[in-house]
Amino acid sequence: MKPSAKAPSRRERPLPDLADRLRRRDRKLTGQRQSILNILVRHAHPLSIREIFAELEPGACDLATVYRSMHLLEDMGLVKRFDFGDGAARFELLAEGADEHHHHLICTRCTAVVEIGECFTSEIEQRLAAQNGFTAITHRLEFFGVCPRCQ
Amino acid sequence: MKPSAKAPSRRERPLPDLADRLRRRDRKLTGQRQSILNILVRHAHPLSIREIFAELEPGACDLATVYRSMHLLEDMGLVKRFDFGDGAARFELLAEGADEHHHHLICTRCTAVVEIGECFTSEIEQRLAAQNGFTAITHRLEFFGVCPRCQ
DNA sequence: TCACAATTGCAAATGATTTGCAATTAGGAC
DNA sequence: GTCCTAATTGCAAATCATTTGCAATTGTGA
Numbered sequence: 001m002k003p004s005a006k007a008p009s010r011r012e013r014p015l016p017d018l019a020d021r022l023r024r025r026d027r028k029l030t031g032q033r034q035s036i037l038n039i040l041v042r043h044a045h046p047l048s049i050r051e052i053f054a055e056l057e058p059g060a061c062d063l064a065t066v067y068r069s070m071h072l073l074e075d076m077g078l079v080k081r082f083d084f085g086d087g088a089a090r091f092e093l094l095a096e097g098a099d100e101h102h103h104h105l106i107c108t109r110c111t112a113v114v115e116i117g118e119c120f121t122s123e124i125e126q127r128l129a130a131q132n133g134f135t136a137i138t139h140r141l142e143f144f145g146v147c148p149r150c151q
Numbered sequence: 152m153k154p155s156a157k158a159p160s161r162r163e164r165p166l167p168d169l170a171d172r173l174r175r176r177d178r179k180l181t182g183q184r185q186s187i188l189n190i191l192v193r194h195a196h197p198l199s200i201r202e203i204f205a206e207l208e209p210g211a212c213d214l215a216t217v218y219r220s221m222h223l224l225e226d227m228g229l230v231k232r233f234d235f236g237d238g239a240a241r242f243e244l245l246a247e248g249a250d251e252h253h254h255h256l257i258c259t260r261c262t263a264v265v266e267i268g269e270c271f272t273s274e275i276e277q278r279l280a281a282q283n284g285f286t287a288i289t290h291r292l293e294f295f296g297v298c299p300r301c302q
Numbered sequence: 303t304c305a306c307a308a309t310t311g312c313a314a315a316t317g318a319t320t321t322g323c324a325a326t327t328a329g330g331a332c
Numbered sequence: 333g334t335c336c337t338a339a340t341t342g343c344a345a346a347t348c349a350t351t352t353g354c355a356a357t358t359g360t361g362a
Contacts, residue, residue: 028308028359049349062311067350085234085291087318088349105279105288114283124271125294128256132265134296137256140236141292143276145285179328179339200318213342218319238318238349 021076032061036069037078037093045113046082046090046104084111084142107147116143172227183212187220188229188244196264197233197241197255235262235293258298267294 018037019029039055040047053066061069070091073079082090084106094100105114125137169188170180190206191198204217212220221242224230233241235257245251256265276288 023360026308026360030309030359032310064312064351065310068309083234083236105283105285107285108287114285116279120271120275121292128267128294129296132256133299134256134258134265134294135302136259137294137296139292139294141272141290143279143285143288143290145280145288148284151286174329177339181328181340183341215320215343216341219340240318 018078021078025076027072027076032065033069033072035060036066037073040079040091040093044092045115046084046092048088048090050088052091082142083140085144086111103141103143105143105145107150108144109146109150112147112149114147169229172229176227178223178227183216184220184223186211187217188224191230191242191244195243196266197235197243199239199241201239203242233293234291236295237262254292254294256294256296258301259295260297260301263298263300265298 018034022029022033035056036052039052049063049066049070052070053061053063056066070079070081070089074081074091078094079091080094080100082092082104084090084104101119103116103119105116106112119141121139121141125139129135129137169185173180173184186207187203190203200214200217200221203221204212204214207217221230221232221240225232225242229245230242231245231251233243233255235241235255252270254267254270256267257263270292272290272292276290280286280288
């Protein structure tokens with residue numbers, strides 16, 4: 001491994017309680033995890049693994065470690081995974097505790113993303129659950145179109 | 152190739168106008184395409200490539216050909232592609248001309264699929280388009296949950 | 303300062319899907 | 333029915349995203 005090759009810039013510790021949340025689960029606060037989170041903090045939009053990896057300082061973190069970290073962060077509820085249908089998962093940082101359920105409007109040409117705060121399907125979910133005997137219903141909803149700049 | 156090794160059963164020509172639709176585009180009505188379509192006709196639910204391939208008579212059609220055929224059928228508007236988020240595309244036959252816009256309720260345990268005829272997002276689409284200057288808006292919406300049998 | 307589980311890098315393995323290429327074939331023309 | 337040619341196919345190798353085995357390394361609590 002290359003432990004000390006990690007961090008030039010020193011503005012780590014993105015989420016104030018990050019260390020605690022990790023510790024609570026017997027996980028370690030490693031340099032690579034901090035680097036990844038810093039990148040997520042700087043971007044409001046969903047990032048693909050490859051985008052995250054590209055922003056990491058060269059040698060800061062292995063690609064496999066990014067994948068593993070995203071799984072961990074997802075399990076911990078720190079990030080939310082999105083699937084825009086292009087074969088690559090995207091991740092967005094979730095604020096502490098907040099549920100942050102929302103959707104996206106994605107440009108099919110340039111992949112620009114507009115966040116849509118509202119969600120209009122909860123009643124529908126209830127009804128579907130009742131009608132079909134399903135439980136634990138969730139949904140995935142994304143909108144696609146051509147953004148103003150790409151028209 | 153194994154041309155004559157194709158078809159034991161002889162109830163081909165699934166869609167009455169299939170040949171015409173293909174011809175119109177300078178495409179050929181091959182045995183493998185008929186076999187694939189026959190399978191789709193027999194199943195009302197979205198099938199993955201692997202499921203389609205498994206139902207083909209052994210040696211009837213190469214896996215690569217199934218992939219290529221699904222692209223062709225999709226381009227021709229004969230099938231609709233779905234993404235349930237498990238990394239494998241699914242395809243469902245579309246009836247002639249019909250738009251058939253609909254969604255699914257998928258069991259996260261056994262992958263059972265319930266078709267949901269209604270779609271409730273058109274007004275929302277309109278609004279999103281107007282608010283964000285997007286055009287050609289479409290959406291992907293799937294529900295997930297645990298079906299009665301898996302609870 | 304220690305011990306040990308958690309973590310990481312690296313490389314190889316997966317799994318879905320695509321593609322190059324030479325051989326084959328469907329379908330229109332004669 | 334026979335030809336001709338572009339469309340199609342099988343096969344194998346190539347991609348791409350993601351995962352995993354393993355030995356070396358490092359946070360962390362004691």
